[in-house]
Amino acid sequence: MTGKGGGTAVQLAITVNGQRRTVEVAPDETLLHVLRERLGLTGTKEGCDEGECGACTVLVDGRPIDSCIMAAMAVDGAEVRTVEGLAGPDGQLSPIQEAFLETGGVQCGFCTPGFLTMLTAFLETNPSPTEAQVREAISGNICRCTGYSQIIDAVMVATAQGGVR
Amino acid sequence: MTSVIGASLRRTDGEMKVRGEAVYGVDYVEAGMLVGKLLRSPVPAGRIVSLDTSKAEAMPGVRSIATAADAPDTLGGWVLRDQPLFAVDRVRYEGEPVAAVAAETVDQAEAAVRAIELTIEETEAVADIEAALAPHAPLVHPDWERYVPTAGDDYPRGGNVVAEMISDP
Numbered sequence: 544m545t546g547k548g549g550g551t552a553v554q555l556a557i558t559v560n561g562q563r564r565t566v567e568v569a570p571d572e573t574l575l576h577v578l579r580e581r582l583g584l585t586g587t588k589e590g591c592d593e594g595e596c597g598a599c600t601v602l603v604d605g606r607p608i609d610s611c612i613m614a615a616m617a618v619d620g621a622e623v624r625t626v627e628g629l630a631g632p633d634g635q636l637s638p639i640q641e642a643f644l645e646t647g648g649v650q651c652g653f654c655t656p657g658f659l660t661m662l663t664a665f666l667e668t669n670p671s672p673t674e675a676q677v678r679e680a681i682s683g684n685i686c687r688c689t690g691y692s693q694i695i696d697a698v699m700v701a702t703a704q705g706g707v708r
Numbered sequence: 709m710t711s712v713i714g715a716s717l718r719r720t721d722g723e724m725k726v727r728g729e730a731v732y733g734v735d736y737v738e739a740g741m742l743v744g745k746l747l748r749s750p751v752p753a754g755r756i757v758s759l760d761t762s763k764a765e766a767m768p769g770v771r772s773i774a775t776a777a778d779a780p781d782t783l784g785g786w787v788l789r790d791q792p793l794f795a796v797d798r799v800r801y802e803g804e805p806v807a808a809v810a811a812e813t814v815d816q817a818e819a820a821v822r823a824i825e826l827t828i829e830e831t832e833a834v835a836d837i838e839a840a841l842a843p844h845a846p847l848v849h850p851d852w853e854r855y856v857p858t859a860g861d862d863y864p865r866g867g868n869v870v871a872e873m874i875s876d877p
Binding site for chain 2: 579584585586587588589625626627629630636640643644645647649650652653655656659
């Protein structure tokens with residue numbers, strides 16, 4: 544994994560899934576590395592490590608970004624939401640998480656956190672998308688099990704049920 | 709009795725995956741765990757002229773480095789035991805493991821892999837069926853006669869063995 548950093552440590556203050564966190568990070572450390580290695584949030588995955596596959600997608604102030612190519616210090620002060628923060632406070636799955644289970648949108652599951660975060664952001668801005676819009680929305684996420692049809696089905700099921708919380 | 713045949717079933721591991729709680733190999737951590745990194749062949753065919761791990765072994769955090777010298781006779785394989793743990797004297801494909809480093813951190817392991825001194829004299833690669841069957845084609849496995857088939861002794865033998873998969877259009 545690149546971006547584990549070197550140089551003098553700096554302090555990063557971010558809110559992760561509603562919790563305020565302050566961590567010492569290297570100036571060139573990636574947000575992905577901070578989440579996985581420093582905060583122990585391993586739900587976010589490292590796939591290509593170059594911003595191509597979308598497995599590391601997290602939401603920064605509601606916007607999906609590839610955390611493997613995002614300098615952690617660049618999101619100082621931001622609100623970060625990862626796959627671990629998609630379920631409700633009571634642990635109830637969000638409609639898109641639930642729909643992934645219903646349609647078989649999960650196979651090996653390695654890409655799932657990236658798809659779920661990407662789609663959560665997408666459905667917040669477009670609660671009733673067409674299938675073409677869904678395809679466009681997930682064009683930056685790669686599923687190597689190639690389960691795209693079931694993922695698109697999941698979005699259609701989730702939106703028929705009223706979209707994300 | 710209710711039959712599951714024909715029913716739409718949910719994966720038993722689905723929920724932990726959508727919650728981000730599933731633990732994959734890369735997520736697994738244990739106290740004192742070491743990190744392993746491989747030095748792989750940069751070329752598809754060649755002779756290992758020299759392999760020196762002494763500088764890498766002296767680097768910070770490095771606990772151990774293994775090469776073919778540590779397991780020269782260990783052959784693995786499914787149908788035929790034809791795969792050494794590490795390349796012995798020659799490399800047969802790009803990416804073939806040549807050495808493995810165990811270190812305390814990823815950084816240290818990667819630095820040690822870079823510090824291993826490997827010299828390979830590149831040789832002609834056999835990259836397709838025509839090249840493999842050519843009259844004087846170099847043998848990819850000169851030692852093929854000592855390999856042990858795992859499912860009986862009717863495994864096709866003799867020089868290069870090639871196969872091609874053709875899909876029905």
